[in-house]
Amino acid sequence: MKYIIYILLSFNLMTFTISAEETRQVDKHEHGVGELNIAVEGSTIEFEFMIPGADIVGFEYVAKNDEDIAKINQALKTFDDYTNIFTLPSNSLCELNGQKVALKEEDEHDEHEEHDEHEEHDEHEEHDEHAEHAEENHNEFYAKYSFECGNINAIKEVNFPYFATFTNSGELEVQFISNMGSTSFGVEGDKPLINTDGKI
Ligand SMILES: [Zn+2]
Structure with missing residues (x-):
């Protein structure tokens, strides 16, 4: 099993075992609350973040101008270096062997079912109606x-x-899961760490 996981990761594939990504709907998140799943298996540890765009760039509408696009690209670049997001003790000798960073837009299928206009959405980015529609949009950084x-x-x-x-x-x-069991933590900026001693 470990071998298979390693191979998948080394090709940076998205078809990984426990992926909330498949089932999760972007618009179900709560602004101000980012989610992180940490899974430990053997000598591997995996971090999976799902964070509302509001918490990262301050908006979730489809980028309207160059400034928006620049903000998003800058944020994606920041995520590219995980040490901007979290750090592990150096004596744990952990080496990054797989990474994926993306901006996930609202699932088009969901929206599509409810709004007939959706099909035109992409083609009409300049129209005024778009702004109204966009306010309801959600996205998140994955x-x-x-x-x-x-x-x-x-x-x-x-x-x-x-x-x-x-x-x-x-x-x-x-949400932290290892073969010792699962634990959850609420982490905030005034104490930006979790204590995993005895949990791995
Ligand atoms: Zn949102």
């Missing part, structure tokens, strides 16, 4: 990072520079 660790038990805490990196950030709701 980021997944996988590590192979030489000494995974040394991960006694995980720190989150995330809160300092993104000034619009709210809380992070963390």
Whole structure:
């Protein structure tokens, strides 16, 4: 199993085992609350973030101008270096071996079912009606990072520079799963870390 996971990650595929991405609807999130799933299996640890665009760039409408686009691209670039988001103890000897960063727009299918106008949506970005429609839009930043660790038990805490990196950030709701069981944490900027001692 581990071998298979490693191969998938090394090609950076999206067809990974536990992917909330498949089932999750972007518009179900709560602004100010980012979600993070951490899964430990053997010597691998995986981080999967789903964070409302409001918490990252301060808006969720479809980018309207160059400034919006620049903000989104800058945010994606920031996610590209995971140390902007979280850090692991260096003595855990964890090496990044898979990564995916994306901006997930609202599921078009869902919207499509409810709004007939949706088909025209993309073609009419300049029309005034678009702004109204856009206000209802949601999107979120999705980021997944996988590590192979030489000494995974040394991960006694995980720190989150995330809160300092993104000034619009709210809380992070963390679900942590290992073969010791599962735990959840609520993390905020005033104490940006989780204590995983004894949980791996
Ligand atoms: Zn939203």
